[in-house]
Amino acid sequence: GKIVLFISSLPYKCPPGPYEIMLLIDQYFRQRGIRHKVKLTVVTPEKSPESLAGPKISQKLRKMLLDRDIELITEAKILAVEKNALILDHDAKIPADLLLGIASHWTPQAIRNTDLVDKNGFIKVDPFTLETKYKGVYAIGDAAAIKTPVMGAYAPKAGIFAHMQAKVVARNIASMAQGDKPESYYDGKGFCIVNTGFGKGCYTSVHYYKKPPTFSFIRPTKVAYLVKTGFEKYWLNNWF
Ligand SMILES: Cc1cc2nc3c(=O)[nH]c(=O)nc-3n(C[C@H](O)[C@H](O)[C@H](O)COP(=O)(O)OP(=O)(O)OC[C@H]3O[C@@H](n4cnc5c(N)ncnc54)[C@H](O)[C@@H]3O)c2cc1C
Structure with missing residues (x-):
């Protein structure tokens, strides 16, 4: 059969x-010995896979998908989802037996109804302190409208960035509560380990400021795979 995974719009989470x-999914079918019976396709509006991570990483990811026989369709504008097909612009129709969609990423109505947001509904913040236009009001994580200074696109929306931003805001609030100057600044750094299957992972890092x-x-x-699973276990065991 045909499995099509599509990214509805940009920015998307992770x-x-x-x-x-x-x-x-590729690993799963290979291990069952039926990979040759399955066609895998990724459809994305990005110019290249993970384009925010720069051309080198995009190129490496593109090659990895090619090596694993995963078709990649870039710069796609998704217009509709039908029962057994994805409809793109230019009358393109991609047949699928299973469609997996990454939904469009929005902020909640409660946020969009405020005057804190940019034209896309994300909360405008100082990129270093995460403070909104109102003193003492902060926004972190996926809802924040942080842009990459060079590319001008929304910075990647991922848990690691939300985590780093949370630390900055928490430290600054704690400093102010003690009568000190807030001196913590977010630096746009983050890292991630991509599970590439077969017990392996790719360590990637960015410094987008x-x-x-x-x-x-x-x-x-x-x-890298062991570090990823260890990291996950640490969070699940210690925090939940
Ligand atoms: C499948 C998947 C895999 C991912 N994998 C990774 C990964 O490996 N590494 C990584 O770094 N990131 C990953 N991410 C991204 C990561 O989950 C998000 O970037 C991160 O959770 C953002 O944190 P946040 O606190 O900003 O938002 P969220 O985690 O989305 O938290 C927002 C909270 O606000 C609540 N909320 C919404 N509306 C209202 C309202 N009106 N009133 C009250 N509460 C409300 C929501 O219920 C939610 O609990 C992944 C995301 C997905 C979907």
Whole structure:
């Protein structure tokens, strides 16, 4: 059959997520010995996979998908979803037995109804302190309208960035509560390990406030996979 995974619009949560899902689906069918019976396709509005991570990482990811026989359709404008097909502009119709969609990313109505937001409904903040236009009111994570200074696009929306931003805001609030000056600043750094399947993962990191931004992408290793699963276990055991 045909499995099509599509990204509805930009920005979306967790830039490597959709590619990771497809790599794991590929692993699943290979391990069952029926990969040759399944066609896998990723459809994205991005110019190239994970384009926010820069051309080198995009190129590496593109090659990884090619090596795993996963078709990639970029710069796609998704118009509709039918029962067994994805409808794109230019009358393109992609047949599918299973459609997996990354829904459009929005902020809640309660936020969009305020005067805190930009034209797309994300909350405008100081990129270093995460403070909104109202003193003492902050926004972090997916709802914040942080842009990459060089590319001008929304910065990647992922848990790691929300986490780093939360630390900055929490530290500054704690400092002010003690009568000190807030001196913590968000620096646009983040990292992630992409599960590429077969017990391996790719360590990637970004520093998107740097001019030009820097990115790294280390080939899939077992160590990275173990770190990823360890990280997940740490959070699940210690925080939930
Ligand atoms: C499938 C998937 C995989 C991902 N994998 C990764 C990963 O490996 N690494 C990574 O870094 N990131 C990953 N992400 C992205 C990550 O989950 C998000 O970027 C992160 O959760 C953002 O945190 P947040 O606190 O800004 O928003 P959220 O986690 O979305 O929290 C917002 C909260 O607000 C609540 N809320 C919404 N509206 C209202 C309202 N009106 N009133 C009250 N509460 C409201 C919601 O219920 C929610 O609990 C993934 C995302 C998905 C969907």
